[in-house]
Amino acid sequence: MSTDNRSGLHVDLQLTRGPFNLQAKFSAAAAGVTAIFGPSGAGKSSLLQAIAGLLPAQGSIRIGNHSWQDEQQYLPAHRRPVGYVFQDGRLFPHLNVRGNLEYGMRRRHNTAVPTDYDFAHAVALLRLGELLERMPHQLSGGEQQRVAIGRALLSKPALLLMDEPLASLDAGHKRELLGYLQNLQHKSALPVLYVSHAPDEVARLADHLVLLDKGRKLADGPVNDMLTRLDLPLSLDSDAAAVLSVTYTDYDSAFDLSRVALGSNTLYLPGRLSAAPGDTLRLRVLARDISLTIERQTGTSILNIVPVRIVELREQNPAQCIVRLDTGNGMLLACVTRKSATALQLDSGQQVYAQIKSMALPG
Amino acid sequence: MLNSADLQALAITLQLAALSTAVLLVLGTPLAWWLARTRSHWKPAIDALVALPLVLPPTVLGFYLLIAMGPDGPLGAFMTAIGGQPLAFSFAGLVIGSVIYSLPFVVQPLQDAFSRMGQGPLDAAATLGAGRMDRWLSVVLPLARPGYITAGVLGFAHTLGEFGVVLMIGGNIPGSTRVLSVAIYDHVETLEYGRAHLLSGVLLLLSFALLLAVYRANRRFRMMRP
Structure with a gap:
């Protein structure tokens, strides 16, 4: 996977929070899934939050021709065109499913591009039709995550950030949602950063892998290279x-x-x-x-x-x-x-x- | 039924409670928001100050306010300097007293509502393109609605029952600072038990109805909390 200088995502961030220190520099292609993989405490979520502007960090982020932060500027979170899918869904509890989906759509990041993800499309893709009038607390964990993904897509992001979106689900819902994610990946040309510590999710979804440990990037590259490189910890796992x-x-x-x-x-x-x-x-x-x-x-x-x-x-x-x-x-x-x-x-x-x-x- | 003097006392009481509550909701919102979010080492001290009226005898509060509002006190001197009326023994002085007296009853429910919602919904709203003000109006206010109802009703009901502070700084001027609780006290002093009964009954029912509203509202909105 090659990324020339003008396309794709380029991240070079440093972040210090108490004793924790994160330094990550990597690039990702303009389309496809890049997994941020590592043990818990590696700084995966912090990295994602820093990219979204939710956690202040030093350094630079550029996607295509747009700089989100560098020496001169720092875009606040609401001006960065990201779709963020949190581990716990974070649907707005006072809005029904339709209200949640429309929240992102009404404030969408890019009003100029033609709408690949209009409302009906997202509803069909994620099978949300029957859920539209329900309140978030009436949904199962898997349904909540589907709504959260739809809400993120409808905000028309230039980058989709997913922070262990399957972690809080049981095995059945996990399989189901993985299917949706794979479907999504086929049908969109959106770059995705996918935080995970589950090798099977990575194997199924990711094209590219950034390996993180204790706040440092160990390596990055095409997923199968990373999985099979004998100098990296993934090949030493009993489930290699x-x-x-x-x-x-x-x-x-x-x-x-x-x-x-x-x-x-x-x-x-x-x-x-x-x-x-x-x-x-x-x-x-x-x-x-x-x-x-x-x-x-x-x-x-x-x-x-x-x-x-x-x-x-x-x-x-x-x-x-x-x-x-x-x-x-x-x-x-x-x-x-x-x-x-x-x-x-x-x-x-x-x-x-x-x-x-x-x-x-x-x- | 209630005679005109009693009705006047009731009207002043309601005006005082309504105005104090409005002022408290406006001032209490940024204070409660700051208390819910800050990691400043001043927070415990500010928390304690806000809670002070819960434990302090109202007469102590009233005494200090009286000093402050008197011609030689900072508030009184300020009012004189800008050519205003002295605050002691005025309705405006009562509003200031009530705002301080009922502060914890408004700030604490708001603070509770703000900390309960956490940073999660705000972060989600930011990533969806909502700016600071937008996040406040579209996420914080609706999620804090039960907190606002509780704060408003408790602030109002608590001000209705104010006695000690009023007596110290407001006196007993009919049509200006004579509120229900003071009127009841007067009736008992003059052995007019019938009228004391009537006013006490009004206050009791009003307070009960307001508290009932809080509990009903809280039960109804609990499910909306994150």
Whole structure:
């Protein structure tokens, strides 16, 4: 993901609050989701609040040709065209759903652009039709977040900021809202900063990742690079996983399997995917679900075997190694025991076969 | 029924309560807002000052006000300097006394309402493009409405029952500073128990009705709180 100087978002902020010190410099593309990822206390929310102008910070923020703050100026929060989705929704309790949606629409940040997100569109996209006359306290957590997202979109932001919008939801509502978010991502050309500490959300939504720890940026880059870089903490997690972009081919009704293409390889997923042939899908593949063989196995029950080249190998703990693999169409991670790695004499540059025990659409 | 002197006392009482409440809501709003938001180390001292009329005998308050409003006091000297009427034993003096006397009854419910709403709704409104004044009118005021109803009614009802302060700084001038509570006191002094009963009954019912309104309003609006 490249960002030239005139498009996209450029952030370079410093913020000190008591003992906490935040320094973050990164760029994000003019469209797509950039995840701000890190453990709690890393400064993710503070960063988002500083970008929105809710928390005063030093430094500069520029989006496209517009500067929100630099040495000369500091735009107050209400003059920055952001849509902010808070973790707790923050609907106005004295207004019904319609009133909440219209609040942002009446004060919208950009009255000049043609309305991709007019009221009816947002209501349809987020299925808010039946909720319009209800008061916020009559809504479930998931419904409140859908309204909050609609309200943010209707203010016609130039940047959408989402602060762990799924964190307060149960698993069912989380899945449902993730679907809406993915849908949204496909249908809008709006840059999104998405704060999260959940790797599965990141894998499903993000194109780009900014890794934050203790107020410092560790690294940023395309999501799968970040997930599979062995020098970054994500690959050391017991749930370390890679994200593969695959193309949906067809459904095999005889065995209830969906076929997807990864380059010239065919992979099988159980069940029928809700996709049309040619659709691009993301698969999340856990490192611990991949085993390596020197030769292509025959007579095995494992369906998905992909030839790969070992890029790098690193000890995860005394018992296990994590291996970064190049499929030719994206990186994968494999977790193998150190004993196996020694026995197979695994080394970088080597051609091996990755056997994928299972994989799933993330989320 | 009520004779004309008693009616006059009732009218003055209602005027005093209405005017004091209006002044208190205007002055109390920025004060309560500041108290709800500030992290200043002056806050505890200001909180204590605001709450002082709750515990202080009204006669003590009245005594200091009388001194201040007298010809040699700061307020009195100021009024003389600008060529105004002296404040002691005037209706204007009573309004000043009532504003101080009922201050906590107005500031505390407002402060409570402002701190209860927190910064969350204001931040949300700012990101949606609402400027400072807009946020106040579209978010703070509607969310603080139960607080304003409570503050207004309590301030009004409390001023109705004012006695000690009035006696010290207002005296007992019919048609100017003679309020209900003083009239009742006079009736008892002169053993006119019938008229004392009547006025006391009026005050009792009025106060009950007002408090009932507060509790009903609070119950109705509780669900709107964040």
